[in-house]
Amino acid sequence: MKRLLLLSLSLLSIAALASGPSQYVNPFIGTSNFGATHPGAQYPHGMASVSPFNVAYGGELNKFEKDAAWNSRVYIHENRYLTGFSHLNLSGVGCPEAGVLLLMPTAGKLELDASRYGSTYSDERASPGYYHSKLDKYGITAELTSTARTGLSRFTFTRDQSHILLNLGLGLTNETGGMLKVVSDQEVEGMRTLGTFCYQAEDVRPVYFVARFSRPARQSGVWKKMPPYRNVEADWIGYNNTIKPYPNYRQEMAGDEIGAWFSFDTRKDESIEVKVGISFVSIENARANLMAEQPDFDFDQTRRNSVSAWDKLLSKAEVEGTEENKTLFYTALYHSLIHPSLISDVNGDYPVAGSHQIGNSKVEERYSVFSLWDTHRNLHPLLSLLYPGLQTQMVRSAVAHGRESGWLPKWELYGMETQVMVGDPGTVMIADTYLRGLRDFDVDSAYQLMRKAALQEQDNPLRPENADYLKLGYVPVDDEGPYDGSVSTSLEYYLADYGLAQLAKTLGKEQDHKLFSARSLGYQKLFDPSSGMLRPKKRDGQWLSSFDPQKGRNFEPAPGYIEGNAWNYRFYVPHDIAGLIELLGGENSFLEQLEATFETNNFDMANEPDITYPFLYHYLDGQANRTADRVRQLIAAHYGNQPAGLPGNDDAGTLSAWLVFSMMGLYPVTPGNPEYAVFEPVFDKLILHLDQDYYPAAKLTILKREEDSTTIELNGKALNRPFISHQQLVSGGSLTH
Amino acid sequence: MKRLLLLSLSLLSIAALASGPSQYVNPFIGTSNFGATHPGAQYPHGMASVSPFNVAYGGELNKFEKDAAWNSRVYIHENRYLTGFSHLNLSGVGCPEAGVLLLMPTAGKLELDASRYGSTYSDERASPGYYHSKLDKYGITAELTSTARTGLSRFTFTRDQSHILLNLGLGLTNETGGMLKVVSDQEVEGMRTLGTFCYQAEDVRPVYFVARFSRPARQSGVWKKMPPYRNVEADWIGYNNTIKPYPNYRQEMAGDEIGAWFSFDTRKDESIEVKVGISFVSIENARANLMAEQPDFDFDQTRRNSVSAWDKLLSKAEVEGTEENKTLFYTALYHSLIHPSLISDVNGDYPVAGSHQIGNSKVEERYSVFSLWDTHRNLHPLLSLLYPGLQTQMVRSAVAHGRESGWLPKWELYGMETQVMVGDPGTVMIADTYLRGLRDFDVDSAYQLMRKAALQEQDNPLRPENADYLKLGYVPVDDEGPYDGSVSTSLEYYLADYGLAQLAKTLGKEQDHKLFSARSLGYQKLFDPSSGMLRPKKRDGQWLSSFDPQKGRNFEPAPGYIEGNAWNYRFYVPHDIAGLIELLGGENSFLEQLEATFETNNFDMANEPDITYPFLYHYLDGQANRTADRVRQLIAAHYGNQPAGLPGNDDAGTLSAWLVFSMMGLYPVTPGNPEYAVFEPVFDKLILHLDQDYYPAAKLTILKREEDSTTIELNGKALNRPFISHQQLVSGGSLTH
Structure with missing residues (x-):
């Protein structure tokens, strides 16, 4: 006390x-x-x-x-x-x-x-x-x-x-x-x-x-x-x-x-x-x-x-609300602005990725500490929105890392690729940035590096299981190591393929778009109708027989899943929620299972796979209003103005970025799809000051009307669905709840 | 085999x-x-x-x-x-x-x-x-x-x-x-x-x-x-x-x-x-x-x-003799030419003594590894004789060490004064070199440093016991540490004072000559007539009562003595053998005790304090012929062409230098008194090629006559006593046995 x-x-x-x-x-x-x-x-x-x-x-x-x-x-x-x-x-x-x-x-x-x-x-x-x-x-x-x-x-x-x-x-x-x-x-x-x-x-x-x-x-x-x-x-x-x-x-x-x-x-x-x-x-x-x-x-x-x-930096978001909420918000924004961090010296020198040579970045700054399995989900979209100059430099750094070492970063630390966690999150992060309109980087190199990671079957450090994945459409559980969960890995690959497909489309590469779009839907092969889960599958097409969807809580090893259980990964197909809803038997059934996730303690606020789940109500007709309630409940339960005021490891700012978006009433649910779920913010008013070097407008104002309202209006016009595109958002004006 | x-x-x-x-x-x-x-x-x-x-x-x-x-x-x-x-x-x-x-x-x-x-x-x-x-x-x-x-x-x-x-x-x-x-x-x-x-x-x-x-x-x-x-x-x-x-x-x-x-x-x-x-x-x-x-x-x-x-280097001494003797001789000369060794780089840089700064010696070479308690006795005189240029450089290095650190070296290693062993051997080494005519060094600084070591009572790393020594004329045994034997230390100080006195005389400093000459005779205060030994004495003038002259063999601790016993140190007054003979009761008694030293296993060929004892016969009228016999006996017993062919630790070349001199039939018994005991060499003929940059003659030839002879002739003239001065020796000609 x-x-x-x-x-x-x-x-x-x-x-x-x-x-x-x-x-x-x-x-x-x-x-x-x-x-x-x-x-x-x-x-x-x-x-x-x-x-x-x-x-x-x-x-x-x-x-x-x-x-x-x-x-x-x-x-x-x-x-x-x-x-x-x-x-x-x-x-x-x-x-x-x-x-x-x-x-x-x-x-x-x-x-x-x-x-x-x-x-x-x-x-x-x-x-x-x-x-x-x-x-x-x-x-x-x-x-x-x-x-x-x-x-x-x-x-x-x-x-x-x-x-x-x-x-x-x-x-x-x-x-x-x-x-x-x-x-x-x-x-x-x-x-x-x-x-x-x-x-x-x-x-x-x-x-x-x-x-x-x-x-x-x-x-x-x-x-x-x-x-x-x-x-x-x-x-x-x-x-x-x-x-x-x-x-x-x-x-x-x-x-x-x-x-x-x-x-x-x-x-x-x-x-x-x-x-x-x-x-x-x-x-x-x-x-x-x-x-x-x-x-x-x-x-x-x-x-x-x-x-x-x-x-x-912090004043890019101007909020009106309680002192407590301001503290939560600005501390979260502060924690979102620590990593990736500088690794280049004042003279531009930096350690080259994948070697012990010294590079020189000339005038630009080189960034390091890319915990991308975490940060691709929301932290980089947050930077893209509020700090597009910084995000551009970070992408340039990531692409340079790829040019130097031959592979985009996954968990890059001080110039070292540590190979920690799974998936191909660099692809997602860079594609998402490009699709948000930040394009002042070597997109050709980036695209080639993404393609290489997606296609190379052997000696592929980003997708070590790629041969199986390309052949079967999923990573089989047969010979998975203790920390490369086959379902988790597959889901990361699907999302990466989705991001790559979206980028390909934008770049006019139609064939690639089709190829990777198709792959991104491979998650369907892992859907087990009997359990309703995305379930570990063997190379021969059989489900892993011993299967407990609860197993994997608290970081205990669970075949198929890394840092989570089947429930935590159940809805982790952010790029095809509609398809997943269908597999799960339609919207009602989906809603029931989504609610059950929270109610049976199978939602983990402290880790990344399921952090988009509170926003999935937005994909169910007429249920979007549940999002704000769920978000507020989670904030109240897990965040606060005290040392224990984060749900768990901040994951290089990812849990904080979640709070920033959540308090603003915006969430970028799908990396690679530049739109935000829009829901009621915790603040009465907030102004996002945009960077006009990158975006058309100087600011976007988000307001809560004093009277109750069921519609959200952008510049006075009601939104048809509770989403707003990045392009709309950075065109400024006011978003009124 | x-x-x-x-x-x-x-x-x-x-x-x-x-x-x-x-x-x-x-x-x-x-x-x-x-x-x-x-x-x-x-x-x-x-x-x-x-x-x-x-x-x-x-x-x-x-x-x-x-x-x-x-x-x-x-x-x-x-x-x-x-x-x-x-x-x-x-x-x-x-x-x-x-x-x-x-x-x-x-x-x-x-x-x-x-x-x-x-x-x-x-x-x-x-x-x-x-x-x-x-x-x-x-x-x-x-x-x-x-x-x-x-x-x-x-x-x-x-x-x-x-x-x-x-x-x-x-x-x-x-x-x-x-x-x-x-x-x-x-x-x-x-x-x-x-x-x-x-x-x-x-x-x-x-x-x-x-x-x-x-x-x-x-x-x-x-x-x-x-x-x-x-x-x-x-x-x-x-x-x-x-x-x-x-x-x-x-x-x-x-x-x-x-x-x-x-x-x-x-x-x-x-x-x-x-x-x-x-x-x-x-x-x-x-x-x-x-x-x-x-x-x-x-x-x-x-x-x-x-x-x-x-x-x-080796050809400065040209010998005729058996292959075995040539091997012993040249190997010993080889081992005498390893330390002191270079510490300056090709550009003249070297580590400054007593600090971590870098000095530059310009054109000259800086030497290190001065194990002077050992090497002042014969190795440096050997270098002075055959390699006067090298010895001059070594003295210049030692004096520079003194200028830099404030004190002449004692046991200098790679620019560090290690403070190992006792006494003030740098004074002896430098004085001896000067007295042999090698004077191309900063003798003023050297002299000041020697004087400081001899006179400073407190905080004197070369003579830590100086306050007592100056007051009492000896180092009392009362508070000696386990490795600073009071008698041994005193004897080293007497010899250093003798060397300093001789140098003072040559430099025309009569008062100093008198002061240090008198001090050098302080050994008499440690002579115990009852045991005939140089015995540990207390501050109050009483002898240390528990006293065993044998104790101290094999490096066991013995009060008063370092690395030896009372017998090993008994005759270690090389600068006043005549005085010691008198104290010991005259020449007959001295001879008896000297012989007893060898016969009772109280002579240690493997350590320095007593290595001049085989040459002490030269100071007894009519006994000089015993020297060569004793020397040959010791060589046969302790040296040989095999891995175990040194009596013990070579002490940075000191035991090897002993062999070089002994085989040549010359020995510099008293550092600070530039003369050599002359006795029959093991070689039939040897030629010392002298350095005419330093010495008058190009060579000295030492010959054994085929017939037996009782006289030694220098350039055809019989020596009055079996000694030859350094000046005579380097004037060249032939020394005939």
Whole structure:
């Protein structure tokens, strides 16, 4: 209770600083309930961010420890033991990665072991571009802010002997190893290896950094955890399985667990700032990023710049409603604007996909962290709508990734294709963008890459089961691995084929359109009339006999399904709802089964396959009004202005994007079909400010009439059906409920 | 027996290639009996060398393992399991260090674990600049050669799948950690940390390297030993406490145990060469060294260059005698010409002493690895005599070290002062050099540094006990640490004060001469008439009561003595033998005690304090003829043409320099007093070719007359006493026995 009170007070105090919509953002939302967001200082789409790190060495102070279970979070609201502030952090990702380059201020006797130098903390506050807390053990106030590629920490000390540690050993990533060099009494540079994403992906990469202090240290040095020695070495060596300090060391130090410290004589209330630049290309580029984005030490200005960048983006949607709803909405929009994130340096250099070469993107910015199985569903359509320039750059990045590596991205992380999850979501994302009218990218290359993924039978990393799929029209369950669910995979392929077919049509490729349209309907082969489910089928055409449609909840393995059960996937044919309705026996029957999904606890708000189901009422004659009710019920049940205020892992912003659309009363149900289901928004009024470089109109206003109404009007004309096309929407005017 | 036979055959075959004195060198001498030499390819005073490494993971195949006991050897003749060829190696050093940058050729299935990829070997041959063996497991022939700063390996494969591994984890050093980067399919670069010398020294340094292959690899990658994982990580991660390969990785990889592999498709009998350049400054300098010293791949020419460099140095002493004696002599001279070794790069860059800055020595070469407690006694006098240019450069390096760090070197290693052993031997070494007429160095700085070491009472790393010493005239035993024997330390200070006094006199500093001369006689205060020993004394003037003059053999701790017992140190007053004779009751009594030393097994041929004792007969009227007998007896007992042919650790060439002088019939008994005891050499004739840039004469000839003689004549004139001054010697002519 006390902490919640403090939080509320904090939000008030921040509000005083911010006048734009960023004042409504509560970065603590999603820091509990496995949301996997972080409350740290985060610039929009920033490569760097600075987050409190409280998932290690906590003992009883921490409810969750990073290696005690599958944990993908650098910060967990329930935990209490903080061991530093990490400078590379993912937001809403389900596998442990990054969480490295940890700065930690301490005081008194120099202690280099994170299991001992950590501290509890209090007076925690966070707002876009800013985080504040007090480290109880040391009385140090820590404040964080950041730019796109750099972090800035301000530590205010109360004692005369103060230290700032940089730990390269600790991190959320499962990879090990780093190198650093103290280059002066004010600067340290180095690299840290990342990768082995989701414990299994093969690729690894270094992140490079330069950290610079606002004043020279009195003394500095590096440390390394020494191995356990035996025999004569154990007899003689002073540091056995312990941390060895190397005072005043000034050359490269490398190892599995290393770090550097800087010690200062500080006056009471003296602040020392540390700015950290990062790069995925080189130490030199990390320094160039730092010098370009933070030439000086100016914490307050850096923070103001971040707030201003957030306000600029967030104000594209202007809403009128309760404070609570504004908080939910703008926080969700904030969480939708973190990934994909920048990977190119200020000079345009970036790590080439699928190799260890360096590319240069010239003037454009290169984006990374494409969790496309999640984000193709709604996050990229949201960006296309409100931030078409950003979305265009992201598509250009994805296509460049494809040109470089030979394949469009699926789950791209820092230039690595991690091969996590299933399907061919890059095709869907890019086709959808094109169909929304954003076409300033190399569509020829994109199309060829999509076609290759759709047609290549062997050695196809995007569609590893393609030979069977092309032959049978579905992925058979026979030899599926534990994490490639044959039904789930098939459904992803159908949707990708649909997207590709729509793109082909637009590009005038009629034959391809026919070919892929036909394939997209292959889902019918998986429909089992006896269970009414999309059911695992064997190569010989027989259904998998042992079949429990409930199995697969809570991430337990279930043959045919990945991250879900048969119910969760039951209606996942967004491109042919009409056909599915028919298979399920018509609208009444469909409605009955749809309602049953929600009522029997077979709807999972925390994962992607079924997140369009609340909008499926729109496809049933006369039932569209149920959508808004269902949506509001789900928001009330799963979202809120508290740390546990996300249904689960934010999935790189996908659950947040769901909330943004849902609160606006719009939802892009079918990627590849640029229209939105339209239903009553939670706000009385909202204005979408459109980008006239891309769209005809400057804004669209959505209004709720004071009187009850059964019609929705666009520019005064009632809609025939409760959908509005993207083209209509971006032509502006007013949408009245 | 079989191996010895092979060795003999090998020497014969090498002889065919070499026509100069290097043909007599047997690099296997000292590779057993703890000699700590290595049989690898070694250039004179080379920074780099390439040695077989057989002290790890051998199990029952190895008699000695690097970490099973105190082991300072990269190669041990009794061992059989080879895990590679190391590119930075010490020769005759008593603490484990270096032995890093291990190349290993393998064949068949790629195996990255040294405990499994190692092999026994056969057909082993070694000669200056060349090593050859066959790796039994793979049928690979390995040949090694080197230049001053680079190594070159030629691996001849018999199978089609071949690999060359570079292991940065394995090494003799107790330090850990390295970084590497595969920069192309023919090149890898990186660094490896060294240091914690003798398990305890604080300083560490990186050695940098670039390795280049003579042809591109088909495939390459890097590896890292992963930590032991627990919990969820153990459940999911594929490499748990095992070596993880990263194929095709091309960025920096850092960690405690890392390496790189290069795989080749090879024809039968195809050779692949690998050249490795090293530097203590930077990767760039390692590459510059490599390109300067080995622009091409030409194994045979590189080997010829090394042989030629050796012949040039070894031929300064031309001897006539048995093949066996020539082998002993030239091998000893060879072992005397390894350390101090180069630390400056081809561009003159070197690591500054006592800091991590980079200096540039312009045209001169900077030397490192000064084991001065050992080498000041005879190795530097030997260099002064035969290689005055080299010795001058070494003194210039030592003085520069002093200017940079504030103190002359004691045990300097790769730019680090390791503080190993006791005393102030840099003063002795430099004073002795000056007094031999080699004066082309900054004698003012040197003198100031010597004086500072002699006079500074507190914070004096060279004479940590100086306050007591200056007050009492000796170092009291009261608070001595386990390894700073108060008597031993005092004796080193007396000798240093003597050297400083002699230098002061030559420089016209009469007051200093008097001051330090008087101090040098302080040994008298430690003479205990009752035991006849130089005995530990307490601060209050009382003798240490519990006193056993035998205690301290075999490196067991004995109060007052380091690496020896009271007997070993009994006559260690080389600068005042006359005074000591008097204290011991006159010449007869002295002779009796001297003989007893040898007869009661209280003489240790394997360590330095007593190595002048065989020459002390020269100070007793009419007893000088005993010297040659004693010397020959010791040579026969302790030296020989076999791996165990050194008495013990070569101590950076000191035991070998003892043999060189002893076989020549000359010995510089008193550092700081430039004269030699003269006795019958083992050779019938020897010619010392002098360097006329430094000395008046081109050569000195030493001859044994066919008839027995009791006089020694210099240029036809009988010597009054069996000593000859350095000045006389370098004036040339003939010395006839």
